[in-house]
Each structure stands twice: as structure tokens, then as C-alpha cells.
Amino acid sequence: MTPDEATNNNMVLYVLAQGQSVEKVLFDKIQARVMERLPLLNSKLLYSIKKICGEEFWKKLNRGEQKRAGLCMSEMVETNMVPMQLVLGKGRQPYPLKYQLK
Numbered sequence: 001m002t003p004d005e006a007t008n009n010n011m012v013l014y015v016l017a018q019g020q021s022v023e024k025v026l027f028d029k030i031q032a033r034v035m036e037r038l039p040l041l042n043s044k045l046l047y048s049i050k051k052i053c054g055e056e057f058w059k060k061l062n063r064g065e066q067k068r069a070g071l072c073m074s075e076m077v078e079t080n081m082v083p084m085q086l087v088l089g090k091g092r093q094p095y096p097l098k099y100q101l102k
Helices: 024-040 049-053 055-059 063-078
Strands: 005-008 011-015 021-023 084-087 098-101
Touching: 011 024, 021 024, 021 063, 024 049, 024 063, 049 055, 049 063, 063 084
Parallel strands: none
Antiparallel strands: 005 011, 011 021, 084 098
């Protein structure tokens, strides 16, 4: 187990930079899906995590998993695990967050 992982009742958690944690199995699943879909993305367009993952994959996640998938994506971008960047939108409501290939 690495320093950024913790166990909780036999569940391995990935501790995010913001101090929150998500199930490591979910983090790994989201990271694998994002990496799988990178070749399909256009570097000139902005994407939500839902669009990056694809509709069919997204529908299989429950609402809580969808929210945690967003946390995973933020972590992957902030720690350069994926070649994407956050693009802040205009206005008062930043959600859903948008990402772009670097």
C-alpha cells in the first residue's frame, strides 16, 4: 500500500490531494477509462468527465460514483496523471467542470 492509500473495513481507499478519498477500485476504473478514450478526443474541444467516459460507461455508474468520478478526474489532472487540463468556464456555476487535452 502506498502512502496515498488507506484501508477502511477491507476497502482500499485512494486519498486525494484535496483530503477526500475514493475507493481505489473506482479510481483505477475511471483512470483506465479516461486513458482508453484519450485517442478519441479532439484537442480543440472541451469535455466533461461524462463525455470523456462515454454515455454507456457513465450510465453504469450510480449517482455517487459519478460524483466521485469527477473527484478522480480532478485528481488525475492536478497530479498530471492524464495529459489534460482544467478549463475554467465563465459565470458563477463552474459545474460540470470541463477538460481539454494539453
